[in-house]
Amino acid sequence: MKLTMNKNSENISGWKKFWKSLTKAHDLGTEEDILLDHDYDGIKELDNVLPPWWLYGFYITIAASIFYYVMIFGFDKYNQFDEFNTEMTDAKAAVEQYKADNPQLFSTENLEVLTSEEDLAKGKELFTTKTCVVCHLADLGGSVGPNLTDNQWILGGDMKSIFNTIAKGGRPGKGMIAWEGTLSKEERQLLSSYIISMQGTKPAAPKAAEGDIIWPEAVVDSLNTKVDSIAPVK
Ligand code: HEC
Structure with missing residues (x-):
């Protein structure tokens, strides 16, 4: 001790x-x-x-x-x-690798238009909860953002274009932000499908048509079922 x-x-x-x-x-x-x-x-x-x-x-x-x-x-x-x-080169390669490994998250090839009532209800729900309604209104008639029910589009009204607009946003400074950081591919697919399903509906106070990409009226009426194969008028 x-x-x-x-x-x-x-x-x-x-x-x-x-x-x-x-x-x-x-x-x-x-x-x-x-x-x-x-x-x-x-x-x-x-x-x-x-x-x-x-x-x-x-x-x-x-x-x-x-x-x-x-x-x-x-x-x-x-x-x-x-x-x-x-x-930076390594990081870019890693991003490309990730994209290659997870094509379902990034590729817009074969992007399916969802038509089941359940999916469209989910799309509508997202349209309301993700604040799209603030600028496009609940009936998609348009306010800050354009009317999404008519046959005229600024950035394109086919599935791929709508999907891309939601992902990448509109033209700079117009107010439509890129949502790809906030909304998953599935959510964007649900939203795009819902918007397509609303083609030709009659909103209460539709905003005047905007954009140079114009679909034939007849196509707009049948858009909720098939879309990708149809080309716009101009
Ligand atoms: C802050 C207002 C605002 C919000 C919120 C908003 N948008 Fe937009 N949106 C706009 C504007 C403004 C445009 C037009 C962009 C342009 O002129 O380039 C637009 C354009 C679009 C277009 C293309 C329309 C066309 O004619 O090509 C789609 C599709 C769209 N928005 C969907 C959505 C969805 C889905 C959401 C919710 C996730 C959303 N927007 C949220 C303002 C908004």
């Missing part, structure tokens, strides 16, 4: 020694030894040495700066621009 205690006290004094060697703090009570002559209106100054722990850190930064200087300018290593470009 006695032995252990001795050992402990030795450790503590060893630790204290080490600590002191790192701080080189002047012993309390003997400040006079390092007191400078200057007297600044009664304020006196002690000539303490810089603490070694701090100095070593400073030396390490100098050594590191020399190392990087030589590496970057001498050997063209650790170049931040190259590192940035490499990371």
